[in-house]
Amino acid sequence: MTERPDPSVRRFDAAFRESFRDLVLWRRDVRRFRRDPIDPALIGSLLELASHAPSVGHCQPWRFVLVESAQCREAVRSSFVQANAKALECYDGERRAQYARLKLEGLEDAPVHLAVFADEATEAGSGLGRQTMPQTLQYSVVAAIQTLWLAARAEGLGLGWISILEPQLLCRTLDVPETWTLIAYLCIGWPVEEHLDPELERHHWQERVGAGRLIFTR
Amino acid sequence: MTERPDPSVRRFDAAFRESFRDLVLWRRDVRRFRRDPIDPALIGSLLELASHAPSVGHCQPWRFVLVESAQCREAVRSSFVQANAKALECYDGERRAQYARLKLEGLEDAPVHLAVFADEATEAGSGLGRQTMPQTLQYSVVAAIQTLWLAARAEGLGLGWISILEPQLLCRTLDVPETWTLIAYLCIGWPVEEHLDPELERHHWQERVGAGRLIFTR
Numbered sequence: 001m002t003e004r005p006d007p008s009v010r011r012f013d014a015a016f017r018e019s020f021r022d023l024v025l026w027r028r029d030v031r032r033f034r035r036d037p038i039d040p041a042l043i044g045s046l047l048e049l050a051s052h053a054p055s056v057g058h059c060q061p062w063r064f065v066l067v068e069s070a071q072c073r074e075a076v077r078s079s080f081v082q083a084n085a086k087a088l089e090c091y092d093g094e095r096r097a098q099y100a101r102l103k104l105e106g107l108e109d110a111p112v113h114l115a116v117f118a119d120e121a122t123e124a125g126s127g128l129g130r131q132t133m134p135q136t137l138q139y140s141v142v143a144a145i146q147t148l149w150l151a152a153r154a155e156g157l158g159l160g161w162i163s164i165l166e167p168q169l170l171c172r173t174l175d176v177p178e179t180w181t182l183i184a185y186l187c188i189g190w191p192v193e194e195h196l197d198p199e200l201e202r203h204h205w206q207e208r209v210g211a212g213r214l215i216f217t218r
Numbered sequence: 219m220t221e222r223p224d225p226s227v228r229r230f231d232a233a234f235r236e237s238f239r240d241l242v243l244w245r246r247d248v249r250r251f252r253r254d255p256i257d258p259a260l261i262g263s264l265l266e267l268a269s270h271a272p273s274v275g276h277c278q279p280w281r282f283v284l285v286e287s288a289q290c291r292e293a294v295r296s297s298f299v300q301a302n303a304k305a306l307e308c309y310d311g312e313r314r315a316q317y318a319r320l321k322l323e324g325l326e327d328a329p330v331h332l333a334v335f336a337d338e339a340t341e342a343g344s345g346l347g348r349q350t351m352p353q354t355l356q357y358s359v360v361a362a363i364q365t366l367w368l369a370a371r372a373e374g375l376g377l378g379w380i381s382i383l384e385p386q387l388l389c390r391t392l393d394v395p396e397t398w399t400l401i402a403y404l405c406i407g408w409p410v411e412e413h414l415d416p417e418l419e420r421h422h423w424q425e426r427v428g429a430g431r432l433i434f435t436r
Contacts, residue, residue: 058418142360200276
């Protein structure tokens, strides 16, 4: 086997890797957005890039729904308010007060709302790789979301993932096929502020766990 | 609100974005590895970076198990062989012959085997964001895997995700806590070859779906 690098293969240098590390570190779950619009062509190009994420059996199960109507957005906001009130009841004392102070979404100001689904009935990929681990279909959609998140941050855009929602209700509200599973509801917009530390760390909800404590050997 | 850019905030330029796009496009599911070892410090730094992925409630549920023993690796290989034989039975005629010709894993040559789990019982994050969509715990681990995948490719390393395995059997083989769910079994190594097109596209198993067909509006 030759050790000579193939000139047709894309290589990445140390400077790129350093910037990529910064991109990962500066990605945040954003909840405070400016209301300025985003060029639809930019959103389109980000979704196109996200579609190059890995997917089990190359089945590309991601379905992106841009939620634009005021009626749909209001139903989503209302679902958040209800689910968040229920969630608050799970905490007591100081932890409850702390939860109540957290800002967990930017639904009102974000110019772009994106619901991301997995099409569980897709025939693409012919089931390859999904016999023993069928959840890989949903996992593929998450890989696309993380790709989108990093690509958005590289453009200076913020993205926030809201999971405090009733997924069944959202599927009905957005009138998607019954075979689609909601994976994520995302807010996208120009961020009001930027941070290197996660919001939940900054507000003492949860600190970072050292990576060394998460690695094991067998 | 001022429009003056904050100098303490990390910005990314068009050249970086172009390279990042190439990184996403040149990421592949690799099944052919050279046997050359990988510096453990490099693997450590990749896992550390992956640990900066987003996680629901900042719960950081990823658990990385480096599978090094010959006994464990043999059990994994054997699980693949069995699961793959079963999977083959799902296809008929030419599709079956086509499936049989595909190379779907690089377990024998890859110097690094990494099993990635979600710790479903973690107390980190105190359940925030997981009441109505508990699967977000597993999804967080996938975000870490996609981050790892891109970071590995930036180093010239190949990564392959094997889902044709019996997850319960692997959990027993690797003797992990009962509360851990297997998300992925990954092979990592220096690739023998590099491609811009996915293997399943190149071998006519599944073609790419135009991103425009995956975007909807409500």
